[in-house]
Amino acid sequence: MATVLALTTSPFPASRTALLAEHTAACQRVRGHHTHVLALRDRPAAPLLTADTHHASIARALRLAAEVDSPVVATPIHQAACSGLLKTFLDLLPQHAFTGKPVLPLATGGSPAHVLALDYALRPVLTALGAHVTQGRFVLDRHIMTAPDGTTALDHDDELQLGRAIEQFARTLPSHAHLTAV
Known part of the structure; x- marks a missing residue:
């Protein structure tokens, strides 16, 4: 089965974004995939902001990703x-x-006005990294x-829509894991 990383990027400890990522990881575990959840807020700020890729915590996170x-x-x-x-x-x-x-890609926000940020702010960055960005x-x-x-x-409707996105994502996952050591 595949190895999936749920990357949470909210700077807030009580984060609904993290809850959504963890929920999605749990859905992948139920399908038999190996999952890891990485909360970027737990990485040290100074090495992250100064691009210190040799710092142990940052190097581990980059390697995992x-x-x-x-x-x-x-x-x-x-x-x-x-998020920055x-x-x-x-x-x-x-x-x-x-x-x-x-x-x-998953996004949370306080207003439906933010929905376009998923396609106009996040998708281009992921595509630039070579990703096959699913719905x-x-x-x-x-x-x-x-x-x-x-x-x-x-919310019931969000659960259904997220379930469809997770199912589509799951169909694209490789059937074997290549990650040997984390």
Whole structure:
């Protein structure tokens, strides 16, 4: 089965974007894929912002992102763009880090006015890295909740639409993993 990395890029500890990414990773685990969740907010800021790719934490994150079969990239939309944390991290990856890899873009935001940022702000960056960008999904923040049992719950319509995007993404995943050590 494939190895999938859910990359969460919200700078906030209590992040609905992270909940969405973790929910998506859980859906991939149910399908038998190996998953990792990487919260960029947990990486040290100074080495990330100064492009210190030799810093152990940054080097591990970059290696993981480059070695997985398929990334899921989840970002909040602020000011009609993906998070600066995501862009900073993606800028550190080699130019063709995602060549031939299916990538599922996910975005969250407070207003339906942000929905176009998925295609106009995030998709071009992922495409520049060589990704095969699958149909993504934008989810309003207010439609992502934590259920009483601690799992993530989405608005019914968003759950259906996200399920379709995840299913399409799952069909593009390789049937074997090539990641040997993380």
